[in-house]
Amino acid sequence: MSRLREFFSRINGPQTFGSGPRFWIPLGVLLLIAYVFPLFSDDYTIGNVAYFFTWLFMAAGLCLMWGYGGTLSFGQTAFFGIGGYTYGIVTLNFGADNGVTIYALVASVLLGAIVATLLGYFLFYGRINGVFLGIVTLAVSILLERFMAQTAGPQWRIGEARLNGFNGMNGMPALTIPWPGGDISLPAGAGFYYVILSILLIVYFGIRILVNSRFGNILVAIRENPQRAEMLGYDVRRFQLGAFVIGSALASLSGVFYTCWGQYITPSSMSLTSAALPIVWVAIGGRGDITASLLGALLTLAVFQTLTVNGAQYALIMMGVLLLVNVLTAPEGLILQLFRFRFKLSPRSQ
């Protein structure tokens, strides 16, 4: 009981909305529905919802960096691509047996974090902030997209893995869990859905703990007033870099799960359009809160897919309109606005 109390004291804090039964009971019901939903649904729908979940890790990372830290990276898709391609290269060379897909997942996320550390070091220790940081990160994503798009020839291969240029890599194995009675392969079905939902929950609670910790408080202080944060003795660059690395590692995790889900990855996942979408999801939900960001991203992804299916080329235009409406009517985010209404919270600057 005391451990449960300690857990709740860590996940509830000034940097996250919702701390009482009025928040946790509805969220618990929502999670219960999410866990029993595959029992009453078809494979296509389960796979489709799992597809939505694959993107939420990137949204969570962006919320941490942008919403809590005030650092807007426009190029999280670069790390998404690094994650997806690394998973593809490792698994196409070493297969799926003996836990290779798990190692590939870990290696992909680690590589994303290492690249983010190098890039972030030059950005933050070079005091590049604000819109310039957005431009540089976007340039990195587009640079990677352009590079991967021209890798069409047979000479562009790493071991057995052909990069395939604009068509992208395909044929990667699904996530496979080693098991004594035989490995469990998790294609885009209920098994994959449960794994990704559970990891998403871990990430959600992890970020809640992180942002309500000393690290999170300092991150928010840097967002509010970096000069004052530094004059309180905090090395602002180190905290910004930390958030950037965590956020980018989560984007890489999204890339891995996306590749596991569809068993393909293409350069267009790092394009300008792809780079803009995570910002739209997080902005619509409410970047200043992890719950609002994730619910907003989930909702926006569903709306975007519905628009794409029914409106084809108008989907992106409608997303732009939705973003404009959001900025004009609820600049903090639509879900966050609903939270305030539900929990009667006073406005907070983001």
Place this chain on the structure above:
Amino acid sequence: MSLLQTIDLNKSFGGLHVTNHVNLAIAAGEIHCLIGPNGAGKSTLFRLLLGEYLPSSGKILYDGEDITRLKPFQRVARGLSVKFQVPGIFKGLSVRQNLEIALQARFKHRALQAESDRLLHFLHLESNAVDRAGNLSHGQQQWLEIGMAMSLQPRLLLLDEPTAGMSPEETEATGEMVISLNRSGITILAVEHDMDFVRQVAQRVTVLHFGKIFAQGTVDEIIANDEVAEIYLGEPTYAA
């Protein structure tokens, strides 16, 4: 013994010498005010001391250690703290959160809460603890920032125009707060325009003019100095 000392400190922007061979010594335990007309180079000197600007030449010594090339957060770690002219607070957060972020490097859990309670009382902000800091009056925001600077338990507190925009009552209360901090052992260097405040708190005054030290002395000596009155007001009558 000087707690802070500048040796032949220079700062140029292109051909403009904003800080010109400044040799300033702040004794441990004193309240030292830095005054001067607009454009005298006070703010530049302040930023040099903070580490926001690197000097073109010269040295800054803190407690005997050369801190000229140290980053601002490294200077803070050595016991230097600052209150900016425009309140440097976290406006979107509550008053208590502002103090707790400043205090969390030294306190945890219940001790953190107790220390923030103590500071809220000292700053007369108990009834505003849960208010958004940006909603405080200008004077209260200044006090909150002083509280945040104090929470680091600094040895040297730099105040940049601490009474800017304050009413006479708030200015006097701020002066009392500064004297009380000094009595607790904190050395204070204040850049200030308001001569009433300087008269209330200063033990020694340095006048800066065109980036150079123009005069130094006690408050009475400076007020009686006709040349200082002249550079301030254009006529030697300020003392009257």
